[in-house]
Amino acid sequence: MCLAIPGRITFIDGNTAQVDFGGAVRAASVALVPKAVVGDYVLVHAGFAMQIMTEKDALETINAFRDVYGA
Amino acid sequence: MAPENLPGMEDSLNRHELVHSIAVALAEEAKRAGRSMCFMEVCGTHTVAIARGGLCAMLPESIKLISGPGCPVCVTSARDIDRAIAVAMIKGAVAVSFGDMLRVPGSLGSLETARESGGEAAVVYSPLDALALARENPSKNVVFLGVGFETTAPAIAATVLEAQSSGVNNFFVLPMLKTVPPALAALLSDPQCAVDGFLLPGHVSAIIGLEPYRTVLGRHKRPGVIAGFEAADILHGLRLLARACADGCYDVENAYPRAVRPEGNPVAADMVVKVFEPCDAQWRGLGMIPASGLRFRKEFERFDAGTVFGLDVPETEEPAGCICGRVLAGKASPEDCALFGGACTPSTPVGPCMVSSEGSCAASYNYGK
Numbered sequence: 001m002c003l004a005i006p007g008r009i010t011f012i013d014g015n016t017a018q019v020d021f022g023g024a025v026r027a028a029s030v031a032l033v034p035k036a037v038v039g040d041y042v043l044v045h046a047g048f049a050m051q052i053m054t055e056k057d058a059l060e061t062i063n064a065f066r067d068v069y070g071a
Numbered sequence: 072m073a074p075e076n077l078p079g080m081e082d083s084l085n086r087h088e089l090v091h092s093i094a095v096a097l098a099e100e101a102k103r104a105g106r107s108m109c110f111m112e113v114c115g116t117h118t119v120a121i122a123r124g125g126l127c128a129m130l131p132e133s134i135k136l137i138s139g140p141g142c143p144v145c146v147t148s149a150r151d152i153d154r155a156i157a158v159a160m161i162k163g164a165v166a167v168s169f170g171d172m173l174r175v176p177g178s179l180g181s182l183e184t185a186r187e188s189g190g191e192a193a194v195v196y197s198p199l200d201a202l203a204l205a206r207e208n209p210s211k212n213v214v215f216l217g218v219g220f221e222t223t224a225p226a227i228a229a230t231v232l233e234a235q236s237s238g239v240n241n242f243f244v245l246p247m248l249k250t251v252p253p254a255l256a257a258l259l260s261d262p263q264c265a266v267d268g269f270l271l272p273g274h275v276s277a278i279i280g281l282e283p284y285r286t287v288l289g290r291h292k293r294p295g296v297i298a299g300f301e302a303a304d305i306l307h308g309l310r311l312l313a314r315a316c317a318d319g320c321y322d323v324e325n326a327y328p329r330a331v332r333p334e335g336n337p338v339a340a341d342m343v344v345k346v347f348e349p350c351d352a353q354w355r356g357l358g359m360i361p362a363s364g365l366r367f368r369k370e371f372e373r374f375d376a377g378t379v380f381g382l383d384v385p386e387t388e389e390p391a392g393c394i395c396g397r398v399l400a401g402k403a404s405p406e407d408c409a410l411f412g413g414a415c416t417p418s419t420p421v422g423p424c425m426v427s428s429e430g431s432c433a434a435s436y437n438y439g440k
Contacts, residue, residue, distance in 0.1 A: 002114060002115070002116055002141070002143075002219075002220060002222040002223070002272060002273075002274040002275060003116050003274075004222070004274045004277075004330075029197075029199060029226075029229065031229045031233075031342075032225050032226075032229060032336060032338055032339040032342065033336070033338070034338060043274070043277065043330055045222050045223065045226065045274060046169070046196070046197045046198065046219075046222075046223055046226040047196060047197020047198070047199045047200065047226065048197070048199075048225065048226040048229060050222065050225065050226075050274070050277055050278065050336060050339060051277045051330055051331075051332075051336055053329055053330060054329075057328060057329040058080050058329050060328075060329070061080070061084075061328070061329050062080065062083050062084075065083075065084070065089060065093075065303055065307070068096075068307075069089060069092040069093055069096060070092060071086070071088040071089040071091070071092040
């Protein structure tokens with residue numbers, strides 16, 4: 001139930017953002033991530049963006065796995 | 072589904088070569104530890120990912136995984152379910168919740184059966200949908216069933232603040248929220264606790280950060296690793312746990328930095344503190360755990376369905392033969408239950424661990440473990 005899905009913010013009006021989940025666009029609140037801007041990836045749970053994720057962090061994860069496990 | 076990753080990452084983190092390499096490294100670390108180890112995956116979303124990915128088959132024999140109390144629906148007490156049913160039966164009220172809640176049996180049936188006998192219950196995706204329902208139906212009292220952990224609590228707190236600022240006076244919450252670190256402390260204070268390390272929940276941690284676990288796990292000298300939800304994330308997390316055991320090092324490590332900052336999300340955590348305060352809470356299977364629940368602060372009591380509607384229901388007992396309590400405490404496996412797969416299946420669940428898709432019984436039934 002703590003499942004959270006990443007999506008990209010395409011539009012923000014006040015506390016309400018439109019978030020694109022790989023093609024499906026849904027509204028989500030950005031009340032918990034006031035620094036979020038259009039273009040950011042956010043992790044969405046129960047209609048609320050709860051954390052901002054950056055492409056840099058994602059690539060670092062992939063590279064870290066590659067460095068440690070050589071695969 | 073493609074959780075927690077930016078586009079493309081899910082594929083990257085489930086590649087066979089990578090997963091295989093991590094499994095080999097995990098086996099080496101387990102060998103170095105030189106003893107049997109029992110790790111608990113606390114989070115129900117991890118339980119499902121492990122079962123669905125068949126990850127148990129990739130573990131060395133010396134590592135045993137057990138499921139923890141991290142399925143919010145599963146740890147909701149039968150008495151709380153009865154209170155939710157009492158809400159649904161109030162004339163002019165509608166009980167609104169996340170989908171899993173509807174089928175959980177209390178002692179008086181479930182919300183679903185309450186609906187069949189004239190009660191009103193609706194399913195939403197977000198507490199904001201419940202608030203919208205209240206706005207659209209001013210003659211109804213809309214009660215959101217506040218089930219969840221630290222991940223969900225900020226969403227509910229933010230919705231209450233929104234209801235307050237926009238003057239919606241027919242929206243209420245029945246708070247059944249619970250917090251994870253006190254539950255870990257309760258598990259560890261049992262002298263029979265066999266858990267050598269904890270795979271910590273990624274999205275609870277995205278809110279609370281690392282510190283709350285350090286206090287609890289440090290006191291009991293157990294390592295913890297915060298992990299993401301792909302195959303590589305989970306096996307890597309287990310490898311770090313095995314390494315910590317081999318080294319005798321008992322820290323909390325963050326193996327999910329793409330979603331978890333060390334300090335968590337302070338804006339979200341502050342919002343929870345503004346609306347709620349800690350209280351003792353009854354966990355199915357674990358009993359009463361001090362300061363492990365959240366109740367409304369005085370200034371928000373007008374939103375508290377328990378106070379407003381006076382939902383006093385009697386104490387309840389577990390269904391006969393059901394061992395969900397022992398499963399949730401990590402003391403029994405789903406397969407140990409005489410009802411498992413016979414009298415109790417996902418279509419005719421007896422206990423909560425078979426109802427929720429994140430329950431360990433449902434995961435074992437659907438995927439084998």
